[in-house]
């Protein structure tokens with residue numbers, strides 16, 4: 497474990513009508529304790545998961561466009577609006593890590609090509625691999641432990657089988673004992689990882705939720721078990 501606590505600073509004086517403080521979960525962060533090596537952020541689209549993850553990446557010294565400490569490149573509108581307003585408590589401070597943004601991974605791949613660092617990613621340009629293969633090259637080659645990994649929707653490019661393989665990578669790094677993961681996800685497969693804390697952004701305040709209580713689990717489970725009925729309900733009156 498590296499990151500133990502996230503605190504919002506100066507809560508009384510913040511501009512609550514403007515982004516990012518207009519987001520209920522962000523406005524009411526207060527003090528958020530991280531207790532497990534694997535933490536998931538879940539919630540409906542637009543509830544602030546990426547906003548918080550990006551702010552953590554910013555304060556941790558990672559490139560908010562995606563990458564680690566030494567990946568200098570720019571992507572429009574990738575700066576963190578929240579980073580200056582949160583305080584992180586470390587024990588100990590992580591010096592290594594990676595911030596995966598699915599949405600700007602293409603730019604990250606271009607950056608890796610431009611600095612000739614393909615060797616660190618399996619020896620092949622990330623652009624010459626499929627979207628899912630390139631994500632997986634990152635996990636296999638760059639995730640070596642003794643680090644904090646901030647992953648924003650890592651499932652975006654992964655098949656269900658590869659999501660299971662990612663669970664195995666998480667497990668191996670967690671068992672080795674010196675890695676921490678904070679993962680924003682919509683994947684009911686990833687959320688099933690054992691011993692993780694799931695934090696829901698769906699209400700006024702971020703709070704822990706059981707796996708089986710997440711919409712991701714409930715809707716997926718219901719859909720798979722009652723697909724025809726579910727579709728009839730959705731298409732009714734259309």
Ligand SMILES: Nc1ncnc2c1ncn2[C@@H]1O[C@H](COP(=O)(O)OP(=O)(O)OP(=O)(O)O)[C@@H](O)[C@H]1O
Nearest residue numbers: 515519539540541542543544545546547548573577
């Ligand atoms: N730079 C910005 N300026 C203004 N509003 C923004 C900005 N970035 C995000 N928002 C808004 O803030 C809200 C939270 O966005 P955020 O990307 O953190 O959501 P999210 O929970 O990660 O969503 P998703 O699950 O769709 O990825 C959204 O309503 C979004 O439109």
